[in-house]
Amino acid sequence: GTCPRGHPEGTGTGRSCGPPVPEITGAGCKNGPRGCLASGLRAPGRPAVPGGSAPRSDGRRAGTGASAAAEGSPAAACPPAKHPGPSARALLAADLWASRRLGVCAAEGSPCAAARPLLRLVEVSGHGLPWLLGTAYGLWRSGSAAAREVLLNLLFALLLDLVLVAVVKGLVRRPRPAHNKMDMFATISVDKYSFPSGHATRAALVCRFVLHHLVLAAPLRVLVVLWALVVSLSRVMLGRHNVTDVLFGLLLGYALYSVVQYCWLSPLSAPALFALWSH
Numbered sequence: 001g002t003c004p005r006g007h008p009e010g011t012g013t014g015r016s017c018g019p020p021v022p023e024i025t026g027a028g029c030k031n032g033p034r035g036c037l038a039s040g041l042r043a044p045g046r047p048a049v050p051g052g053s054a055p056r057s058d059g060r061r062a063g064t065g066a067s068a069a070a071e072g073s074p075a076a077a078c079p080p081a082k083h084p085g086p087s088a089r090a091l092l093a094a095d096l097w098a099s100r101r102l103g104v105c106a107a108e109g110s111p112c113a114a115a116r117p118l119l120r121l122v123e124v125s126g127h128g129l130p131w132l133l134g135t136a137y138g139l140w141r142s143g144s145a146a147a148r149e150v151l152l153n154l155l156f157a158l159l160l161d162l163v164l165v166a167v168v169k170g171l172v173r174r175p176r177p178a179h180n181k182m183d184m185f186a187t188i189s190v191d192k193y194s195f196p197s198g199h200a201t202r203a204a205l206v207c208r209f210v211l212h213h214l215v216l217a218a219p220l221r222v223l224v225v226l227w228a229l230v231v232s233l234s235r236v237m238l239g240r241h242n243v244t245d246v247l248f249g250l251l252l253g254y255a256l257y258s259v260v261q262y263c264w265l266s267p268l269s270a271p272a273l274f275a276l277w278s279h
Contacts, residue, residue: 095242095243095244096177096242098243099177099236099239099241099242099243100177100179102236102237102243103177103179103180103236103237103238103239104237105119105234105237105238105239106177106179106180106181106237106238106239107179107181107239112237115237116238119234119237119238120185120238122230122231122234123184123185123199123231123234123235123238123240124185125227125231126199126202126203126231127185127186127199128158128161128162128198128202129186131158131202131206132155132158132159135151135154135155135158136155138151139151139152139155145267145274148274149265149266149267149274150213150214152265152273152274153209153213153260153264153265154206154209156260156263156265157205157209157256157257157260158202158205160256160259160260161198161201161202161205161253161256162198164201164252164256165190165196165198165201165249165252166188166190168195168196168252169190169191169193169194169195169196169198170190170193172193172195173193174193174194174195174242174245175192175193175194176192176193176194176240176241177194177239177240177241177242179239180238180239180240181239184240194240194241194242194245195241195242195244195245195248196245196246196248196249196252197232197235197240197241197245197246197248197249198249199231199232199234199235199240199249200231200232200235200241200245200246200247200249200250200253201249201250201252201253201256202253203227203228203229203231203232203250203253204228204232204249204250204251204252204253204254204256204257205253205254205256205257205260206228207224207225207227207228208253208254208257209257209260210224211224211225212257212261232246232249232250233246
């Protein structure tokens with residue numbers, strides 16, 4: 001006849017019922033019945049077959065030995081995680097090390113904490129909000145058509161900069177440095193991310209814009225360039241950004257000016273905008 005439940009049938013010429021296979025239920029049966037079969041244990045309500053194979057619910061037979069164990073293991077279902085290569089890890093380590101060493105004004109107990117209030121003023125000077133409000137006010141008060149054209153394109157450049165930096169930050173999602181103190185001026189949701197530095201992007205963009213469209217004496221031109229460099233360096237010294245965040249921000253702002261110059265707004269290309277701001 002047949003063997004009692006839980007007693008596998010023997011093999012060979014003289015078949016007999018073998019010893020019962022213990023049932024493992026609850027947390028002991030990992031990954032359900034398939035996990036029990038893979039470990040050689042009998043799942044509840046499933047007959048055990050000698051050799052480690054048993055019929056599956058879809059009509060196929062489960063594998064035996066290492067193949068069944070691999071099929072039922074969680075590692076087989078999840079591909080191995082991809083890690084950056086040695087060169088990328090070395091670059092990341094160097095970036096974090098340099099950013100930590102240069103963050104000399106990151107907190108009150110830092111080596112150059114006395115310069116922190118001054119650098120926070122520099123931080124405000126490179127913030128997007130003062131630049132947007134100042135440009136809009138100048139555009140509203142301007143009585144010259146040429147000045148309105150320059151200010152309108154500066155406003156367009158600042159808005160484009162804010163949108164582009166927010167998109168890149170939302171895609172990359174690199175956190176701020178661990179030594180950063182979250183006391184920044186007028187932040188929004190994406191400002192919790194670090195890459196790229198919006199201040200560095202804006203500094204490079206405004207610097208190129210001012211040097212190309214304003215007639216300034218040589219000392220003032222030097223001051224504009226120094227301002228952009230000090231704003232960018234202050235981001236690392238305050239612990240707001242890593243070095244690569246600032247470098248990429250400078251490159252992005254430098255390239256963004258070329259986009260603004262290519263899409264330059266004029267009374268011929270955008271008459272509605274100039275009619276809106278004209279008195």
